[in-house]
Amino acid sequence: MSSVDWENRYQQADTPWDKGLPHPMIEIWRGLELSPGVIVVPGCGRGWDLRAWAMMFPQHRVLGIDLAASAVEDAQKNCADLPNVSVILADFFDHASWRSAAEFEGQNISLVWEHTCFCAIPPSLRESYAATVAALLEPGAMLVGVFFTDIRDDDGQGPPWNCMLPELQRLFGEHFQIESLPYDHRTFPGREGEERALSLRRLD
Numbered sequence: 001m002s003s004v005d006w007e008n009r010y011q012q013a014d015t016p017w018d019k020g021l022p023h024p025m026i027e028i029w030r031g032l033e034l035s036p037g038v039i040v041v042p043g044c045g046r047g048w049d050l051r052a053w054a055m056m057f058p059q060h061r062v063l064g065i066d067l068a069a070s071a072v073e074d075a076q077k078n079c080a081d082l083p084n085v086s087v088i089l090a091d092f093f094d095h096a097s098w099r100s101a102a103e104f105e106g107q108n109i110s111l112v113w114e115h116t117c118f119c120a121i122p123p124s125l126r127e128s129y130a131a132t133v134a135a136l137l138e139p140g141a142m143l144v145g146v147f148f149t150d151i152r153d154d155d156g157q158g159p160p161w162n163c164m165l166p167e168l169q170r171l172f173g174e175h176f177q178i179e180s181l182p183y184d185h186r187t188f189p190g191r192e193g194e195e196r197a198l199s200l201r202r203l204d
């Protein structure tokens with residue numbers, strides 16, 4: 001379910017979002033106390049962030065989900081040396097299906113990591129994104145990520161589609177408490193001043 005042919009973008013190597021490295025901000029969540037279980041990464045692309053999470057939390061399983069087969073194949077190769085990483089071809093929104101199909105059925109989801117998936121889906125799917133993450137997480141668990149909140153006016157011509165903080169609050173506020181983080185933001189060259197790191201804690 002997407003307005004972009006993501007598979008075609010990967011096949012054409014037209015992937016300017018892919019920096020070949022994990023997002024530099026992931027590091028700030030090192031030491032986070034997580035309940036045992038699975039770290040889920042929607043729209044994981046070629047899997048660079050999966051590597052960072054898997055190395056920081058070796059006792060956790062890390063599950064990447066992407067609907068582009070070429071991305072999944074590349075992510076599986078890129079993470080082949082990390083036994084706690086799995087990557088599956090699925091639509092993140094179809095969580096009932098991927099949770100029961102994968103070996104993760106019934107397992108606790110400890111954390112969801114967001115990086116360039118939320119900004120890549122059409123704004124009309126944002127409510128579904130928020131509902132999906134709310135359904136996956138138990139109270140107290142967190143969605144953490146970098147969100148394109150401060151990007152220049154995108155004229156509605158995404159992706160990426162920006163989402164200002166009041167809109168994030170409207171979308172997630174019913175189920176999450178949103179916390180800005182007291183860290184200097186680090187990002188890839190070219191994205192300075194466009195994104196911010198947030199933690200969203202699932203409410204009871």
Ligand SMILES: C[S@@+](CC[C@H](N)C(=O)[O-])C[C@H]1O[C@@H](n2cnc3c(N)ncnc32)[C@H](O)[C@@H]1O
Pocket residue numbers: 001002006007017018019042043044045046047065066067068071090091092093115116117120121
């Ligand atoms: C802009 S790319 C970012 C990929 C990766 N996060 C990165 O930074 O390299 C967006 C990714 O989200 C995936 N995607 C879009 N909609 C999705 C959905 N509904 N379920 C799973 N993956 C999705 C695309 O296939 C693509 O790989």
